[in-house]
Amino acid sequence: MTKTENTINIINVTVFTLVLGIGGLASLSMKKQAVSEIENRQLTPFPAYSDSALWNGNYFRQVDQYYADNFPLRNRWINVSGSFRNKFGFESGDIKIYEPANDAEANEITDTTKNTVNSGPLPDDGAVGEVKKRLFVFKNRAFEMFGGSTAMGKSYANVINSYNRLGIPGLQVYNLIIPVALEFELTEKYKKLQKPNRPAIESIYNELDSTIKKVWAIDEIRKHREEYIYFNTDHHWTSLGAYYAYRAFCETAGLTPVSLDTVRYKVKSTFLGSLYRLTRDPKLKENPDSVKYYLFRDSVRFYIGSSNSLTYWGKSKMYGEGANGSNSYSVFLQGDLPIVKMETQHNNGRKIAIVKESYGNAFAPFLVNNYEKIIVVDQRYYTGDFVAMLKKEGINELLFINNIFAAHTPFHIEKIKRLKK
Amino acid sequence: MVFASLIFLFLFLPLNLLLYYSTKNATWRNSILILFSLFFYGWGEPIWITLMIFSALVDYVNGRVIEKYRGTIGAKIGLVSSLIINLGLLATFKYSSFIVENVNQLFGTSFNLPHFALPIGISFYTFQTISYSVDVYRNEVKAQKSFLKFLMFVSLYHQLVAGPIVRYSHIAEEIDNRKEKLADISKGISRFCIGLFKKVVIANVAAELVAKYMDADASSLAVGGAWLGLIMFAIQIYFDFSGYSDMAIGLGWMFGFHYHENFKYPYTATSVSDFWRRWHISLGTFFKDYVYIPLGGNKKHIYLNLFIVWFLTGMWHGASWNFIFWGLYFFVFIALEKAFLLKTLKKLPKFFSHFYALLVIIPGWVIFYFTDTNKLYAYIERLFSFGSGNLWNVGLTSDLTAHLFWFIFAIIACMPVYHKAKAFFETSLKKPAIFETAAIAVNIVCIFLCVAQLVGKSYNPFIYFRF
Numbered sequence: 013m014t015k016t017e018n019t020i021n022i023i024n025v026t027v028f029t030l031v032l033g034i035g036g037l038a039s040l041s042m043k044k045q046a047v048s049e050i051e052n053r054q055l056t057p058f059p060a061y062s063d064s065a066l067w068n069g070n071y072f073r074q075v076d077q078y079y080a081d082n083f084p085l086r087n088r089w090i091n092v093s094g095s096f097r098n099k100f101g102f103e104s105g106d107i108k109i110y111e112p113a114n115d116a117e118a119n120e121i122t123d124t125t126k127n128t129v130n131s132g133p134l135p136d137d138g139a140v141g142e143v144k145k146r147l148f149v150f151k152n153r154a155f156e157m158f159g160g161s162t163a164m165g166k167s168y169a170n171v172i173n174s175y176n177r178l179g180i181p182g183l184q185v186y187n188l189i190i191p192v193a194l195e196f197e198l199t200e201k202y203k204k205l206q207k208p209n210r211p212a213i214e215s216i217y218n219e220l221d222s223t224i225k226k227v228w229a230i231d232e233i234r235k236h237r238e239e240y241i242y243f244n245t246d247h248h249w250t251s252l253g254a255y256y257a258y259r260a261f262c263e264t265a266g267l268t269p270v271s272l273d274t275v276r277y278k279v280k281s282t283f284l285g286s287l288y289r290l291t292r293d294p295k296l297k298e299n300p301d302s303v304k305y306y307l308f309r310d311s312v313r314f315y316i317g318s319s320n321s322l323t324y325w326g327k328s329k330m331y332g333e334g335a336n337g338s339n340s341y342s343v344f345l346q347g348d349l350p351i352v353k354m355e356t357q358h359n360n361g362r363k364i365a366i367v368k369e370s371y372g373n374a375f376a377p378f379l380v381n382n383y384e385k386i387i388v389v390d391q392r393y394y395t396g397d398f399v400a401m402l403k404k405e406g407i408n409e410l411l412f413i414n415n416i417f418a419a420h421t422p423f424h425i426e427k428i429k430r431l432k433k
Numbered sequence: 434m435v436f437a438s439l440i441f442l443f444l445f446l447p448l449n450l451l452l453y454y455s456t457k458n459a460t461w462r463n464s465i466l467i468l469f470s471l472f473f474y475g476w477g478e479p480i481w482i483t484l485m486i487f488s489a490l491v492d493y494v495n496g497r498v499i500e501k502y503r504g505t506i507g508a509k510i511g512l513v514s515s516l517i518i519n520l521g522l523l524a525t526f527k528y529s530s531f532i533v534e535n536v537n538q539l540f541g542t543s544f545n546l547p548h549f550a551l552p553i554g555i556s557f558y559t560f561q562t563i564s565y566s567v568d569v570y571r572n573e574v575k576a577q578k579s580f581l582k583f584l585m586f587v588s589l590y591h592q593l594v595a596g597p598i599v600r601y602s603h604i605a606e607e608i609d610n611r612k613e614k615l616a617d618i619s620k621g622i623s624r625f626c627i628g629l630f631k632k633v634v635i636a637n638v639a640a641e642l643v644a645k646y647m648d649a650d651a652s653s654l655a656v657g658g659a660w661l662g663l664i665m666f667a668i669q670i671y672f673d674f675s676g677y678s679d680m681a682i683g684l685g686w687m688f689g690f691h692y693h694e695n696f697k698y699p700y701t702a703t704s705v706s707d708f709w710r711r712w713h714i715s716l717g718t719f720f721k722d723y724v725y726i727p728l729g730g731n732k733k734h735i736y737l738n739l740f741i742v743w744f745l746t747g748m749w750h751g752a753s754w755n756f757i758f759w760g761l762y763f764f765v766f767i768a769l770e771k772a773f774l775l776k777t778l779k780k781l782p783k784f785f786s787h788f789y790a791l792l793v794i795i796p797g798w799v800i801f802y803f804t805d806t807n808k809l810y811a812y813i814e815r816l817f818s819f820g821s822g823n824l825w826n827v828g829l830t831s832d833l834t835a836h837l838f839w840f841i842f843a844i845i846a847c848m849p850v851y852h853k854a855k856a857f858f859e860t861s862l863k864k865p866a867i868f869e870t871a872a873i874a875v876n877i878v879c880i881f882l883c884v885a886q887l888v889g890k891s892y893n894p895f896i897y898f899r900f
Contacts, residue, residue: 016866017616017865017866017869020866020869020870020873021615021618021619021869022619023873024619024622024623024869024872024876025615027873027877028626028880029447029450031877032880035442035884036443036444036447036448039439039443039444040444066479067479067480069477069478069479072434072476072479075440076434076438076440079439079440079444080438080439080440080887080888083888086888089884090885093885093886093888093890096882096886097638099838100638100837100838101834101835101837101839101840102834103831103834103835148831205828
């Protein structure tokens, strides 16, 4: 072998060992984080040792995850990966379809430690447990594509019915299903990409007991489709979108909705939400959202409750004003807590409990204009005695408010069912 | 543990290399390899280390028995016991459920289906040790006297979980007497990086599209979508498996071993027979040397021999009828080729043979993919429902264009570009140094891009893993 070849070999081996060696040392010595801001989830902690976990391989699997999750310069690597992927091809026409390959959020199903009250709002994880959704990015907005089955919708309706048939005297049950943004944006060209929402909602409402009041929020929202009712980069609706649903709800419930003309508000700007996190599409980055939240005149006493106690209520505020950046949606109700309570000065005897996932957060604040008491229960996290809580708080109205995906996802349907224990 | 993981790249491998080369003592080096290999294997499924060590012990003993009692009945006992135990292990852990299910179907019985977990790599290491026993019996190789060395052969993490099926006879000399050369280590590094890239950047990306289309409800797909999914699977499985073999071979070179090639650009094949001389070569040669030729090869009842070999080849891939059908699918074409087709193809331009080969091989993957016969039929139906009116849709265009450059790259990577480039620099330009230097840069780029992909991605499947 020639001298040149020998030198090249030496360089090759040296570079390779240095790269791996330095990377390895860095990974062992750099500080570990607990939460990833840009992925909006808790990073895998180092697993606790147990013999069973060792033998079935779970221990090592988690160590693998822990190592990957805490790898140095993780965020930079993710950005590189995203840019690299974008170079794999080009966009045809205006749209780009994404199939999120990694439902890492779904792995958070077991995390119910959200009872701890800390100073800041909790990260919004509205995507927990939902059916893997196809997304598409059109111009500079991202949309989820709905595709749930009628059978699943019927399953959801049955669970709601079971609450209606619990025999709690004087309890009025409502159901409000929220459509996805794409429902109002479809041109003929893209119509086939998703299942139409209204027939799916209608199918569910037809399965519900006649005594359950159905809220046709979708029709009210549709009238305002030109307005900023859904986020561009996040799967949630804006408070304006929630407002129109609130208007529809008031009509069904026999209430007068507050008029937004008279309400003050604040705005959190540069919000890049979940759909940006999932797709990392550069067009979305250039079109960030802003989160508007309304400051009603009503005096609201806001409390955070606990799954473990029917009597514990810790004072807090309705809005988590510390939320910002990709967490901005958590401004509503301090994020996804298992149970919160709002009491107002309206002594009209109307006391409502809302069962929701994260969409309900933007909706619930509007009710302080009309109700004496509002309890908001997150179907994913509340593990207390739901029925006992209803009775203790004297609840006479029960609203199930879910986005159309959740209403077709076994995970959510099960969670709602299990509230009853 | 898998090669394409951050822990392997940044902790396991550097530590292994460091410790291995920190000593000149051969026994220490072998011991280090064993320790790391057991740790590697135990990382995935600690409980099955015992089975693997047991299998190694059984054949270590058998090997010595065969040699000691050579020429007498003792040797035969050693061989038969090796076969029975190894095949028995395979039958129990991999095929028992399948066997019982079929017995129930055939005889109307209703035995309970046994549910054994499948130990990783059992299909590989049992075949490796069987080949050892047979080779010792045939006096093609001397029995290994050191259990340590034999255990190293069986457990070596380079090829334990996903092949190639390394024959003892191929590396007997190296087991006893390795000569680690700098040039080999350098080559091994480059080979490893290429394999890693194939797996992480090509196979894993293809896998996402495969999941999207082939795991969907077949009736909801456009015909074009069904084909796209299938082609993506053809890409995934090749780059996954050959990438893994590349990494295994590269790792071998880093430690002084020279495993035989397992893939030779199979998608450039000019016939089905040619394909099987290029795909998973270590398996094909195993069946040739240990089943086909002992049965009589092409000297007596060739078609029966071929049938048996392809039945077994299919079955090796999985305990399910679709894998057997996949094997027999190739039997049909290989039999036809041996009968007359090859002669006909030789008269045609190479392009036709090549086109014919791909036409058989690519669609064949659909039989391999679905273990559920209903899903299989539904998908095949979709592939050919040209009259359904649902041929293409907007989502497909989007997927295709979003991956177009990557797709073109993958197709080119199926061809011997690397070798042609290398040969160009070596023989035409007479400046191999340029190529070698470029390789260093390519290695770093590969690692860089693969690390980016691996960080935060838990989607890292390996298809041949459950074998």
